[in-house]
Amino acid sequence: MPYQLDRTEIQSLLDEIAGRMAGEVDRGEVANYIPELANISLNHFGIAVAPLDGPPLLAGDADLSFSIQSISKVFGLVVALDLVGATLWRRVGREPSGDPFNSIVQLEFERGKPRNPFINPGAIVVSDLILQNAENAKKMHSVLDFCRKLAEDPEISVDEAVFASEVATGNRNRALAFFMMAEGNIEGDPATVTEHYFRQCSIAMSCSQLAMATRFLAARGKGTADGKAGVSPERARRINALMMACGCYDPSGEVAFRVGLPCKSGVGGGIVAVAPGRGSVVAWSPGLDDKGNSVLALKALEEVALRLNWSVF
Amino acid sequence: MPYQLDRTEIQSLLDEIAGRMAGEVDRGEVANYIPELANISLNHFGIAVAPLDGPPLLAGDADLSFSIQSISKVFGLVVALDLVGATLWRRVGREPSGDPFNSIVQLEFERGKPRNPFINPGAIVVSDLILQNAENAKKMHSVLDFCRKLAEDPEISVDEAVFASEVATGNRNRALAFFMMAEGNIEGDPATVTEHYFRQCSIAMSCSQLAMATRFLAARGKGTADGKAGVSPERARRINALMMACGCYDPSGEVAFRVGLPCKSGVGGGIVAVAPGRGSVVAWSPGLDDKGNSVLALKALEEVALRLNWSVF
């Protein structure tokens, strides 16, 4: 690798980016499909970089909690893989869908097997697998507990107002669950399965916490991050490959193109990026583009990847 | 990076893999949609690794020519980007299609704009761009000339029997061309445009030549490979991102998952993999799986990526 910044230089870079983002005019629109998410100020911007060792480097609103939404799909996937191993892939595919994140069309053509675990129906099957296989006491809290452990912060919790909002508006996800049940790919009660899914989507975390909680994906068996997640380097690689292929909804290809790193975004405005062998980067700003990805978070990640020379390509 | 093999060790690895592949029983099926491709023996296997500097390392049938087929889409894309720059993306997308390589459905829903340049309609638009923008004398031979230059071998040529076979059976591709013309996304005569496309698909090259011809994508501005292609490091990165997202047809996600490198496959049985900062790897065996990717070439690339620790994840 041609050059590598030290911690001080990275900190300067993050401060510079956060400063510049504060002045950006085109900030996108907050998600409007969940009423509770629509109340957040567009002015927020936070960023955190977690190298493989040591504490994360922070700038802007990096310590403010936000709704992690679809980023939770990564944690859910790891929990489910831990419970059932590679048999998970019999029920969820590993390919980009080519359709919007909540499309039901692909499900019909492919008999209820979602294309990948990062679109809604795939994450709902993952929730079903967790509920069917976790020990009783852990069922509903498994993903939250995992986030707390990874981020080393027992205070992380579900935002109950967001959760209530998800429950109140989640009919499309319920349709997906009933549809997959009709095709034999959901075993539990769809109401309980979608509740589990809504709950994990409603977890609130900060950039700082998310960076700590995802750097195990970059560890390749090394660094202080390694081991805590209980995930083998090989499994981490495979999750990274999947994030690269389909972590950012429909335009995952465009994101791979711009950032050059495996990423996972959420409609709360957060995006996680994994730089294998280097560390994790998390940016957050609530304004989304028309595909559901945060405008400023994506812009910031593109710049960080370029300046740190962390693109895998 | 944890370890790195020297040239002798890489050569041993390739010899070992080639030896093992000779004994493989499950070799897939040769492509049957082009009669001329169906005549090739399933027994072939070749592999070549081209580090950023020096000659390539070879094993098995690495010097035997085969039909590069869709691998030519990478060369066509580079030629067209060189001619028209980023305006190319107004006419071709950069996302996985989620549909088979020759599907016309996506084209209808998206008004004649192909999802990416590595599916047939995308490559046909690329051919149209080349024909509309190259100087007269170079139009039909632009991609072939580029391959000769990159591989430093003026003997590389079009397999006329394969070309005749493509012309004789290419009605689906002609349908795609007329359809896109109706939507305003093909400017030239569809017969000429598809002829250009068939011609580039029919170029015959060996693993050795292909490895030399693609290592510029791994160069990141360094090594003897750099410069020859006239492609900036940034453009090479972007092409790599696209190969990662959609280089191997429908199961590109699965390939990213298994190999961990940007790859481009062809129904002639070849697959090119790019390891950014390290070099290129090309494997070839004519037997395909049901998605159109070579069974043994994919297996060999997976192993090389693992043993050389070249996965980007």
Add this chain to the structure above:
Amino acid sequence: MPYQLDRTEIQSLLDEIAGRMAGEVDRGEVANYIPELANISLNHFGIAVAPLDGPPLLAGDADLSFSIQSISKVFGLVVALDLVGATLWRRVGREPSGDPFNSIVQLEFERGKPRNPFINPGAIVVSDLILQNAENAKKMHSVLDFCRKLAEDPEISVDEAVFASEVATGNRNRALAFFMMAEGNIEGDPATVTEHYFRQCSIAMSCSQLAMATRFLAARGKGTADGKAGVSPERARRINALMMACGCYDPSGEVAFRVGLPCKSGVGGGIVAVAPGRGSVVAWSPGLDDKGNSVLALKALEEVALRLNWSVF
């Protein structure tokens, strides 16, 4: 019209057909998607013709009750039109769907508005309209009450075993309901709406009762049948047009082609045909073809239409 049979001649025709059908070997397969429907003997065959005046003419098992299933969609539509008038068409279309009866794909492309009231999602919207607009006491029984009134038989009832079977296996219909609710086209609770829908599908009636209950569609403002249904000749015509276009699932065109009359079939094996200005014909046999229409009932209707010269074409 070139000729017209009298009641005695029609009776002879029906007896002859019923006799011949008893010996048919190719009888199709009983519906297997609802366990309770799978227990019925393939040997049944019944037929009834109800001219505009007088009692119906019967043959075979014309007095045996069977599950009317999708035939109930006609009665549901009439009840809903009576409640809300032509505003119904703001929420349900009037076109053939070109897709199987329970497809969710069309719903996604057309934002939750079903193509017509004779496919499952359309009938579910109709149930929602009835529940939202009928007086409290009549909500759940409105369709059953209407059938009793039309057939002049208060004994007609819901087959509770079939209903329980529908409830136990109805996840795909629940998916449709939740999906349409997400798009704003279902107002009530999806569980209650689908229960209403399952209940009307589970009504059991005989050929004789169904012929009496549907001949108002043929009345054109005349005959003893007229008036009882409270449906204007114009509305009856429009329902007939819809049955012609989409009354027999996917192959409605083929049925129009063969029978030449507006028809509505159900997976219980019954098919209702309306001969405008002449009367109604109902045939029943539990064995279905691969499209879900009764093999022998369709055959019998084709013959009756031909022999009575009742085809509208």
Add this chain to the structure above:
Amino acid sequence: MPYQLDRTEIQSLLDEIAGRMAGEVDRGEVANYIPELANISLNHFGIAVAPLDGPPLLAGDADLSFSIQSISKVFGLVVALDLVGATLWRRVGREPSGDPFNSIVQLEFERGKPRNPFINPGAIVVSDLILQNAENAKKMHSVLDFCRKLAEDPEISVDEAVFASEVATGNRNRALAFFMMAEGNIEGDPATVTEHYFRQCSIAMSCSQLAMATRFLAARGKGTADGKAGVSPERARRINALMMACGCYDPSGEVAFRVGLPCKSGVGGGIVAVAPGRGSVVAWSPGLDDKGNSVLALKALEEVALRLNWSVF
């Protein structure tokens, strides 16, 4: 039938309608996809009724020629059925498509077999059948000759300016032809097949001529119209059933609903309606609705069917 108007009364009705249509303000838009069709004045309106016997009754511009466009698909179908009989249905279906008239999506899902002969790909297969089976001299003129014979007017001819316009803009139809050829459902050269198709679409006829040329479909083996077409009453019935199901593009159900008769429309603004046992009705006005059916012709047919009590429902 409750009442029947005599010739004088029908003439008065047509005069009244033509008079009223002259004052209509909302006349739709002329077809713009073929440049040559866009030059026609929106002010035209013609109507003709041809009872089973005697000359047709005319009003407005009933003697002005216009481009029959898709109405020609009925004549092409009859010619092809005469040549190859029911084997035609092995290559073309008999169901509504649920998709726009020139959609290629359905073709892909159903392996190159068009849903019916009244959508473009279906009519192109019909042209292929005619070219493969007609005697040499008649190939290109078979449909035109048939129109001349039916209308008893040897002056009927192809509008060469419209034909040239079709040829110049027909790439989508060429795409359909190449696509079906790739699937084995076109045998001839796609350029010749589409030329045949464009030629039949470009035939120019008046309401008067079209009414004479289509009343054989209403004859049921009687009247002076019968016999001339060489079509059995049974075949005529089947064509009528098909026109009812899919004669007016996407909204065929809505047209069946409003007019109550088998109809076939063309983007030249003409619509033919067949009243079995009574006669034919043809109306023409160049302004189309957004589905491609003439606004005023449809309105006029609706009124004629109502006033003559000719609806089959």
